Amino acid sequence: MSPLRQSLRKARRALTPQQQLAHARAATTHLLRSPWLQRPLHLAVFLSTDGELDTRPLIEALWQRGGHTLYLPVLEHSLPHAMLFAPYTPQTRLTPNRYGIPEPAEGPRVPGCRLDAALVPLVGFDATGNRLGMGGGFYDRAFSCRLRRGENGIRQKWGRPRLIGWAHALQQVERLPAQPWDVPLDAVVTERGILTFRH
Ligand SMILES: Nc1ncnc2c1ncn2[C@@H]1O[C@H](COP(=O)(O)OP(=O)(O)OP(=O)(O)O)[C@@H](O)[C@H]1O
Numbered sequence: 001m002s003p004l005r006q007s008l009r010k011a012r013r014a015l016t017p018q019q020q021l022a023h024a025r026a027a028t029t030h031l032l033r034s035p036w037l038q039r040p041l042h043l044a045v046f047l048s049t050d051g052e053l054d055t056r057p058l059i060e061a062l063w064q065r066g067g068h069t070l071y072l073p074v075l076e077h078s079l080p081h082a083m084l085f086a087p088y089t090p091q092t093r094l095t096p097n098r099y100g101i102p103e104p105a106e107g108p109r110v111p112g113c114r115l116d117a118a119l120v121p122l123v124g125f126d127a128t129g130n131r132l133g134m135g136g137g138f139y140d141r142a143f144s145c146r147l148r149r150g151e152n153g154i155r156q157k158w159g160r161p162r163l164i165g166w167a168h169a170l171q172q173v174e175r176l177p178a179q180p181w182d183v184p185l186d187a188v189v190t191e192r193g194i195l196t197f198r199h
């Protein structure tokens with residue numbers, strides 16, 4: 001693993017349970033107030049591990065509010081490093097995948113590009129919306145539709161799905177090199193607020 005990935009993962013794991021809880025609550029408040037969540041969405045979330053900013057308070061609040069359809073990532077075994085999304089409700093039965101992360105045991109599997117928006121886990125991000133993930137290329141593949149350009153060669157301005165990074169503020173770094181396959185983020189939510197990016 002790259003030294004940058006390693007040090008960022010170590011830093012987020014070093015947060016205390018109290019800091020983790022405070023960050024998750026603050027980030028949840030920021031996102032719930034954002035204009036993006038004010039209409040019903042098909043929205044992918046994820047279950048946090050490895051010191052990631054906890055998504056639990058957000059998921060509970062969204063279930064309580066109602067209106068949105070939430071999804072969780074599911075590994076697709078027929079293709080290497082492929083990921084689809086399955087609906088997630090309080091009744092969904094979860095089963096650990098090969099990385100030990102719980103995923104819906106049954107239900108329809110939907111390609112990421114059919115969703116309205118996705119909450120995206122990350123190891124690092126920079127001030128222009130470049131994202132460093134865990135290194136599997138899962139999110140880059142699942143949302144590669146966002147890299148397609150219009151007929152004039154210009155990337156569509158209001159691309160869907162909207163990709164919203166979910167991270168601790170300490171995961172921001174000066175500058176990340178972007179590879180051609182890297183899908184940039186539209187925004188990042190941290191405990192400090194929401195950063196939005198133009199591409
Ligand atoms: N759309 C794609 N098609 C084919 N291969 C891809 C695609 N996107 C990424 N990859 C491959 O995935 C590998 C890992 O990519 P990268 O290092 O950007 O992962 P990451 O963004 O950190 O991971 P993740 O998206 O899982 O969080 C790269 O070797 C890259 O070639």
Ligand SMILES: [Mg+2]
Pocket residue numbers: 131132133137140181182183
């Ligand atoms: Mg990448």
